[in-house]
Amino acid sequence: MEERKIITSTQNALVKHVAQLKEKSRLRKKTGQFVIEGIRELELAVAGGYVLETLFICEEILENGASQILPFAKETIQISASVYEKLAHRGGTEGVLAIAKAKSHALENIKLTTGNPLILVAEAPEKPGNIGALLRTADAANIDAVIIADPKSDLYNPNIVRSSVGCVFTNTIAMGTTEEAISFLKNKGISIFCAALTASKNYVEATLTGPTAIVMGTEATGLSPSWLSNAKENLIIPMQGHIDSLNVSVSAAILIFEAKRQRGF
Numbered sequence: 001m002e003e004r005k006i007i008t009s010t011q012n013a014l015v016k017h018v019a020q021l022k023e024k025s026r027l028r029k030k031t032g033q034f035v036i037e038g039i040r041e042l043e044l045a046v047a048g049g050y051v052l053e054t055l056f057i058c059e060e061i062l063e064n065g066a067s068q069i070l071p072f073a074k075e076t077i078q079i080s081a082s083v084y085e086k087l088a089h090r091g092g093t094e095g096v097l098a099i100a101k102a103k104s105h106a107l108e109n110i111k112l113t114t115g116n117p118l119i120l121v122a123e124a125p126e127k128p129g130n131i132g133a134l135l136r137t138a139d140a141a142n143i144d145a146v147i148i149a150d151p152k153s154d155l156y157n158p159n160i161v162r163s164s165v166g167c168v169f170t171n172t173i174a175m176g177t178t179e180e181a182i183s184f185l186k187n188k189g190i191s192i193f194c195a196a197l198t199a200s201k202n203y204v205e206a207t208l209t210g211p212t213a214i215v216m217g218t219e220a221t222g223l224s225p226s227w228l229s230n231a232k233e234n235l236i237i238p239m240q241g242h243i244d245s246l247n248v249s250v251s252a253a254i255l256i257f258e259a260k261r262q263r264g265f
Contacts, residue, residue, distance in 0.1 A: 007056075008080040015079075018056070018087050018099060025154040028102070034156035037089050037097040039066060044166035046072045051101040058084035061095030073098065089158045102156055107176045107184045110145050117144035117190060118208075118259055120252060121181060121215040123223055126152040132163025133249030134216070139167040141256045146173045147213075149181040178226050185213050191232040194223050195251055197244060200236035208259035216252050219245060 007015060020027050021035050028034050033053065036045050046052065046069065055073035057066055060081045070076060079087075084095060120138050125131050131153060138146045153160065155175065161168055176184070185192055190211040208214075215231070217223035228234065237246065237254055245251070 004076055004078050006078045006080075007083055010083055010086045012083070014054075014077075015083055015086065018097075021099065022087070022089060022158050025157065028154060028156055032102045033099050034102055034161075035087075035089075035097060035158060036100050036161060037087075037158070038166075039064060039069065039094045039096055041161060041166040041169070042066075042069050042096065042098055045098075045100055045169040048169035050103065050169055052098045053101055054099040056084070056087070056097050058095035060084075064094060066094075066096045069096070069098075089162060105148075105155065105173050105175045107147070107174045107180055110147075110172060110174050110184075112144055112188065114144060115211075116209075116263075117188075117211050118256070118263075119143065119145045119147060119185070119190060119213040120256060121147045121149055121185075121192075121213050121227075122248070122252075123178060123215065123217050123227060124150040124152050125216075125218065125248070128153055128157050128159035129163045130248050131155075131160050132165070132168070133247075134252055135160075135164040135167040135171055135173075137249060137253045137256060138171050141253075141260055143256060144172065146171050147181050147184070148173065148175045149178045151175050178224060182226060182230050186230070192227065192230055193255075194227050194231040194234045195236070195255060196223060196228060196231075196234040197236060198234070200234040203235040203237055203255055203258055206233055206235055207262070208255075209262050212259055214252065214255045214259065216248050219248055 036042050052073040055076045056079045058079050122134055190213050192213050194215045215227050
């Protein structure tokens with residue numbers, strides 16, 4: 001068996017590179033690399049076809065082993081507890097992380113495998129927690145794709161990876177401008193349904209059984225006029241209390257699972 005390389009210094013150049021990948025979106029985009037932490041997240045990345053370029057294991061912390069991940073890493077390096085502490089994004093993780101290769105998320109790469117797709121579109125989402133929650137909902141409903149229009153955040157931000165609990169790897173995700181996304185949906189014959197507060201139909205009265213894109217805006221500003229003007233219908237979730245809207249991920253979940261209900265799932 002080939003002897004595994006060991007890193008014990010936090011000043012090691014590769015350790016510094018991993019730390020910078022976590023912090024700097026510009027470096028992630030330049031190198032096409034990002035960091036994945038945790039066994040569950042790494043398993044989902046492997047299942048999603050991501051390439052693990054370098055796997056780091058801290059055997060002092062590792063509890064459940066990572067044997068299921070090892071065959072998928074091009075290189076495996078053992079690191080000390082002090083190095084792992086420097087690199088770990090959150091406490092209490094399993095002592096394993098990796099440098100992975102990012103994928104392309106161009107709209108033209110979306111391969112719709114059904115004739116009746118259900119797609120979630122999020123316009124200009126900024127908060128990593130909201131993006132992660134949207135991706136969890138998309139995975140839970142097993143929808144066909146997620147489109148992020150006019151993205152404001154780096155998809156491989158560690159907070160998105162964490163808050164999505166790895167669902168950033170299990171969904172088909174594409175990114176582009178609002179205009180590109182609208183053009184893509186129209187070319188595919190997919191009807192646009194926008195979540196909006198005005199000129200809207202109660203969501204349970206809408207027919208969501210055909211090719212459907214459910215489009216969500218930000219809680220602060222809602223959707224841009226381009227989406228609203230291209231919508232087949234605008235949908236509203238009636239509020240019964242004092243507030244006029246829900247968190248975007250909660251609203252998306254309600255609308256997506258209503259579409260799934262109507263489709264018999």
